[in-house]
Amino acid sequence: MQVLEREDQQALAQEVAGFGIKVTLIEPGGYSTDWGGASPWHTTPLPAYDELRDRAERWRARRQVSRGDPVATRQAVRRTVDAEEPPLRVFFGDGPLELATADYEAWLATWRAWEPVSIAAHSLGE
Numbered sequence: 001m002q003v004l005e006r007e008d009q010q011a012l013a014q015e016v017a018g019f020g021i022k023v024t025l026i027e028p029g030g031y032s033t034d035w036g037g038a039s040p041w042h043t044t045p046l047p048a049y050d051e052l053r054d055r056a057e058r059w060r061a062r063r064q065v066s067r068g069d070p071v072a073t074r075q076a077v078r079r080t081v082d083a084e085e086p087p088l089r090v091f092f093g094d095g096p097l098e099l100a101t102a103d104y105e106a107w108l109a110t111w112r113a114w115e116p117v118s119i120a121a122h123s124l125g126e
Contacts, residue, residue, distance in 0.1 A: 013088055024086045026077070027100075029093025030060075031068045068093050 013023035045053065073092060080086050091097050111118075 010088065022086050023088065024080055025089045026080065027089060027091050027096050028073070029066075029068055029091070029095040031070055031073075033070065066094055 009023060009025045016023065076092055080090055091100065
């Protein structure tokens with residue numbers, strides 16, 4: 001499996017579309033796995049990062065609405081793969097859409113605030 005950045009993934013989708021190949025980026029929420037539990041190898045925490053770790057844990061707890069079932073996801077992947085017109089991007093879970101919405105709203109606000117500079121950059125004589 002190849003992991004690509006969003007821009008690369010979109011470019012890949014456009015590049016291979018002429019060959020009948022469809023590309024979908026699945027953006028999952030959290031899952032009920034032991035990813036952050038006892039199974040991975042952990043280093044000794046550095047006290048200098050205690051506040052950052054605590055802040056990150058609180059952030060994860062707030063944004064994690066529910067944990068997905070890896071077995072149930074199998075059906076969603078098959079449905080996506082078997083779709084006649086699969087989406088370029090799809091979220092799995094009930095948390096990612098909220099995060100993406102907040103990101104895009106912040107990006108749009110920034111782009112709107114900087115629109116005069118953007119337009120000036122494309123115009124001669126300014």
